[in-house]
Amino acid sequence: MSRASPEPMQVVKQRRDAALTALVDSVPYIRFLNISFDRRGDELTGVLNFEQKLIGNPFLPALHGGVTAAFLEVTAMMSLNWLHLWPKIESGELDPAEMAAGHLPRHPKTIDFTVDYLRSGLPRDAYARATVSRAGRRFASVRVEAWQDNKDRLLAQATGHFLMPQGTENGEEQAKGEVAAKPT
Amino acid sequence: MGEKLDLARQMMQMIPHAQELGLKLTEIGDGVAEITMPYDTKLIGDPKTGVIHGGAVSTLMDTCCGAAVMSHPLAPGGTATIDLRIEYMRSATPGQAITTKATCHHISRNVAFVRAVAMDDDTEQPVATATGAFSVEAGF
Numbered sequence: 014m015s016r017a018s019p020e021p022m023q024v025v026k027q028r029r030d031a032a033l034t035a036l037v038d039s040v041p042y043i044r045f046l047n048i049s050f051d052r053r054g055d056e057l058t059g060v061l062n063f064e065q066k067l068i069g070n071p072f073l074p075a076l077h078g079g080v081t082a083a084f085l086e087v088t089a090m091m092s093l094n095w096l097h098l099w100p101k102i103e104s105g106e107l108d109p110a111e112m113a114a115g116h117l118p119r120h121p122k123t124i125d126f127t128v129d130y131l132r133s134g135l136p137r138d139a140y141a142r143a144t145v146s147r148a149g150r151r152f153a154s155v156r157v158e159a160w161q162d163n164k165d166r167l168l169a170q171a172t173g174h175f176l177m178p179q180g181t182e183n184g185e186e187q188a189k190g191e192v193a194a195k196p197t
Numbered sequence: 198m199g200e201k202l203d204l205a206r207q208m209m210q211m212i213p214h215a216q217e218l219g220l221k222l223t224e225i226g227d228g229v230a231e232i233t234m235p236y237d238t239k240l241i242g243d244p245k246t247g248v249i250h251g252g253a254v255s256t257l258m259d260t261c262c263g264a265a266v267m268s269h270p271l272a273p274g275g276t277a278t279i280d281l282r283i284e285y286m287r288s289a290t291p292g293q294a295i296t297t298k299a300t301c302h303h304i305s306r307n308v309a310f311v312r313a314v315a316m317d318d319d320t321e322q323p324v325a326t327a328t329g330a331f332s333v334e335a336g337f
Contacts, residue, residue, distance in 0.1 A: 125282065
């Protein structure tokens with residue numbers, strides 16, 4: 014028996030959940046909108062936990078269109094970052110405890126984001142799942158769908174492009190590159 | 198003009214999420230609207246730099262575009278977003294308010310087309326631009 018025995022399930026789950034929690038908790042805006050994430054393996058589902066403060070049309074009432082856009086963008090970005098970091102989390106290169114202490118890799122930056130509003134958002138929880146259509150070294154293209162009661166009756170869908178973090182983990186190379194690219 | 202601004206401000210105050218973000222309407226009329234969002238740490242998207250999350254900018258853009266549509270002389274009532282595309286040109290400078298100006302440049306019986314620009318203190322280089330299509334509703 015030369016093969017190493019697999020890690021105990023709770024060790025694997027604990028590591029992945031701790032890493033995800035560290036990523037999500039580091040962003041104040043995600044907490045402000047009260048978005049949480051369900052994880053099944055490497056698949057994430059964003060959950061927009063309904064609150065009265067998310068209302069944009071008090072007469073209907075309906076979720077604010079901006080909240081729907083933000084929820085889609087947060088889910089797209091987090092799903093992309095999660096898949097991007099997954100190998101490093103699994104290999105142990107990224108330590109969840111270090112991540113929780115604030116030592117986080119830079120996250121992708123949104124280049125553009127296009128939202129297609131299909132139905133008005135009801136005053137209740139919404140869910141979203143993203144698909145990374147292409148993950149390049151510099152650019153990524155992500156599709157994302159949101160729904161409320163029925164998965165096949167979408168609330169909105171969106172597609173966006175993201176700039177992947179470049180160079181070293183602390184982003185110094187990226188910062189230098191940005192300065193150099195600006196006309197003086 | 199002053200009356201219209203007051204009325205529009207009252208409408209904005211009825212939107213819970215606009216209140217949460219502290220959105221302030223500074224100009225409205227003839228299909229043009231301007232709204233400012235003050236800097237707030239709860240809206241941070243990048244904890245390392247303190248830069249505001251793109252989602253908050255989206256909300257500001259969406260609100261401002263909707264206000265521009267409703268302020269158009271040919272708009273009979275409310276509106277809803279059909280499509281909104283946002284381009285993020287640069288990070289907004291931490292600590293500075295973001296101001297969006299939206300123009301409803303075309304309106305038909307059913308659809309209104311809007312363009313918007315978001316800026317911080319550096320008005321030479323926009324933070325983001327947006328283009329959108331909005332529905333034209335008879336009521337609110």
